[in-house]
Amino acid sequence: MDEPLLRSLTPGVLTILVRRGADFAAAEDAVQDALVEAVRVWPSEPPRDPKGWLVTVAWRKFLDATRADTARRRREERVEDEPTPGPVPASDDTLQLYFLCAHPSLTPASAVALTLRAVGGLTTRQIAQAYLVPEATMAQRISRAKRTVADVRFDQPGDVATVLRVLYLVFNEGYSGDIDLSAEAIRLTRRLAAAIDHPEVAGLLALMLLHHARRAARIAPDGRLVPLAEQDRTQWDTTAIAEGIRILQVALSRDELGQFQAQAAIAALHADAQTADETDWVQIVEWYDELVRLTESPVVRLNRAVAVGEADGARAGLAALAELDHSLPRYTAVSAYLHERDGDLPNAATLYAEAASKAPNLAERDHLTRQAARLNNR
Missing domain, CATH: 1.10.10 (Arc Repressor Mutant, subunit A)
Structure with missing residues (x-):
């Protein structure tokens, strides 16, 4: 059974039923019933027009359910006439x-x-x-x-x-x-990009591809979280990076900047650096300034403080951090990192330990605990 084919056909079949008059919930149930029937029938009797077959079966399932529900008799009369089976529009x-x-x-x-x-x-x-x-x-x-x-x-x-x-x-x-789910999100965003010409859709697709390209290097064989600066960049997916940058460049050329394009531009600058030391942090700060203007997000300001610390020194980063709410997620972790960059190792170790206790997942907790232990051992 071709599961990817069924999944790709599902949205179009569901939409056709809704346009014919089915409410969304009933249409979705009917489509699911049709998919079950396809799994049973197709291996021995593959249809020449898979989408048309699904539409016909799903519509019949919907009508059967409607006729069985006496409380919806009025709708039954409205949808009584079943369309003639045959090819469905390609739209x-x-x-x-x-x-x-x-x-x-x-x-x-x-x-x-x-x-x-x-x-x-x-x-x-x-x-x-x-x-x-x-x-x-x-x-x-x-x-x-x-x-x-x-x-x-x-x-x-x-x-x-x-x-x-x-x-x-x-x-x-x-x-x-x-x-x-990351790969699924990329697949769905590709479909959206094919359906609508919008620079922010392209920006999101580029952002996903650029982040996903680094996936293989994010986790060490022992399950340890690997920070961006320490990742083995030979493990990055250069094909995905090239595609993401190409999509981003086309989106930016339309001069309709949005937050996903700005985030993708930051990701592209990271991806473009052969080593962590070659990262263009000054330009990254400029993109964060654009992102702050677009979103006014405290989390964006937090990430900007890290970039400022890399571009202008840890003291400048700590100054930018001091302007933010201490209760922000990962605030303590950023503070620990900047204090370490500034040479204040005892304070950084304490902050790493505190950040570990607030970590949202086990991977981050383990990473921050290791950071604290590393500084304490020194």
């Missing part, structure tokens, strides 16, 4: 699904889950495994999300920025369970 309405699944009324977690289910074609079990939650919990989350957007019409304008935020959330989850 791709996946873009509308992105907007629907990233609807502002949904929480970020629900939007991510619904996007992976409806646009990505993942099963509830796969999504639950990726997010390390029980399948029943994820099923409830997806069901609530479907009910929330049930009455949203496809002819309403969508917000590209919201869609991009959802895809970025998926990307940042990385890898867990059987599904590589």
